[in-house]
Amino acid sequence: MAKLKTYCLNLDGIYNVMVAASSQRAAAELIGTTVYMLRTWDAGFNDTDEALALSEPGQVFRKKAISGAWERWPPTGKAQATSSPPTEQQSAVSPPSDSAPADRQHKLAQLRETLALAVLEPLADARIWWQGVLHGRLIELEASGVLTADDCAAFADQVKEAFERCLPPANDD
Structure with missing residues (x-):
C-alpha cells in the first residue's frame, strides 16, 4: 500500500x-x-x-x-466531496446523483448560492475578491469537464450583472 x-x-x-x-x-x-x-x-x-x-x-x-x-465532511459529490465546502448558511441544494447532468446542475446551484452570499459583502474590495473566486471556480469546472464553455459564459454574465447592482461599486474612489 x-x-x-x-x-x-x-x-x-x-x-x-x-x-x-x-x-x-x-x-x-x-x-x-x-x-x-x-x-x-x-x-x-x-x-x-x-x-x-x-x-x-x-x-x-x-x-x-x-x-x-x-x-x-460527508461526501456529497461525484467523488467523495463537493468542490466547495458549505458556507455558514447551509446549502439548500440537494446532492447530485452520479449522472453528469445532475452534477452540472448541482455545481451551478452551488455557484448561484455563493454568488448570492458574495453580493451581500459590504466591502467593495471583498466583493472584487469574491468575483475572482467565482471566476476561478468557473475555470476549474470547465477544465474538469463538469461545465461547458457556454455554461461558464452564461454564469460569468450573471456574476457581472449581480456585482454591477452592488452599491457602492468596487474601486470607486
Missing part, C-alpha cells in the same frame, strides 16, 4: 478541508477539486491535524479557516 500523506487546502476563503491520501491526485478526487487547486491553495496543517487525517484515511475533514474545529 502506498504511503499516506495529509493534504489541506482552502477553496472558498471560509473553510479549510483536509484529507489523508496516497497521492495528490487521490486527495484532489476525494475533496472534489483538481491537483492544481490542491497545490495552489495549500492551507497548511499541524501535527495534531495530520494525526487526525491519518487516523481516517480517505475521510475529508473541514473546519472554519483559523478558529474552527475539524469535523467530518
Whole structure:
C-alpha cells in the first residue's frame, strides 16, 4: 500500500478541508477539486491535524479557516466531496446523483448560492475578491469537464450583472 500523506487546502476563503491520501491526485478526487487547486491553495496543517487525517484515511475533514474545529465532511459529490465546502448558511441544494447532468446542475446551484452570499459583502474590495473566486471556480469546472464553455459564459454574465447592482461599486474612489 502506498504511503499516506495529509493534504489541506482552502477553496472558498471560509473553510479549510483536509484529507489523508496516497497521492495528490487521490486527495484532489476525494475533496472534489483538481491537483492544481490542491497545490495552489495549500492551507497548511499541524501535527495534531495530520494525526487526525491519518487516523481516517480517505475521510475529508473541514473546519472554519483559523478558529474552527475539524469535523467530518460527508461526501456529497461525484467523488467523495463537493468542490466547495458549505458556507455558514447551509446549502439548500440537494446532492447530485452520479449522472453528469445532475452534477452540472448541482455545481451551478452551488455557484448561484455563493454568488448570492458574495453580493451581500459590504466591502467593495471583498466583493472584487469574491468575483475572482467565482471566476476561478468557473475555470476549474470547465477544465474538469463538469461545465461547458457556454455554461461558464452564461454564469460569468450573471456574476457581472449581480456585482454591477452592488452599491457602492468596487474601486470607486
